[in-house]
Amino acid sequence: xxxxxxRGRSSLPNRDSHSLAWEPAQRSGVPLTxxxxxxxxxxxVYVAGPYTKPDPVENTHTTIRLASELVDEGLVTPVVPHLxxxxxxxxxxxxxxxxxxxxxxxxxxxxxxxxxxxxxxxDREVEFAEQNGIPVCSDAQxxxx
Numbered sequence: 001x002x003x004x005x006x007r008g009r010s011s012l013p014n015r016d017s018h019s020l021a022w023e024p025a026q027r028s029g030v031p032l033t034x035x036x037x038x039x040x041x042x043x044x045v046y047v048a049g050p051y052t053k054p055d056p057v058e059n060t061h062t063t064i065r066l067a068s069e070l071v072d073e074g075l076v077t078p079v080v081p082h083l084x085x086x087x088x089x090x091x092x093x094x095x096x097x098x099x100x101x102x103x104x105x106x107x108x109x110x111x112x113x114x115x116x117x118x119x120x121x122x123d124r125e126v127e128f129a130e131q132n133g134i135p136v137c138s139d140a141q142x143x144x145x
Contacts, residue, residue, distance in 0.1 A: 045076040047079065047112075049114065049117055049119060050117035064083075079105060
């Protein structure tokens with residue numbers, strides 16, 4: 001998968017170079033700031049997973065936690081479609097609008113991370129990715145390879 005990640009990019013920084021991007025000031029082991037440079041070379045990874053069942057808020061919470069872990073590993077920049085939950089609360093749209101919006105976002109990503117759980121929307125996103133040559137992964141450790 002590494003060859004795909006670097007397609008169209010100058011190079012993907014190795015794991016050791018990511019540690020240089022973290023600012024030294026930390027609280028409880030959590031970095032206060034992260035260098036933008038570290039993000040620009042990281043692959044964009046679309047996080048596909050359950051949204052409506054059993055509960056959108058619970059699923060968004062779970063997805064944000066996973067995305068935070070991916071950011072903390074310094075390997076990828078996750079794209080979390082679940083964050084449109086707030087947009088939908090302010091300006092509701094039909095479900096099909098969100099499917100189309102999410103696929104348009106996914107098309108700009110380098111890979112898809114498929115979370116566990118039943119999800120018609122995530123299955124559609126994986127299908128789109130596979131049809132368009134975008135790698136799909138369901139194991140965060142594989143993102144490093």
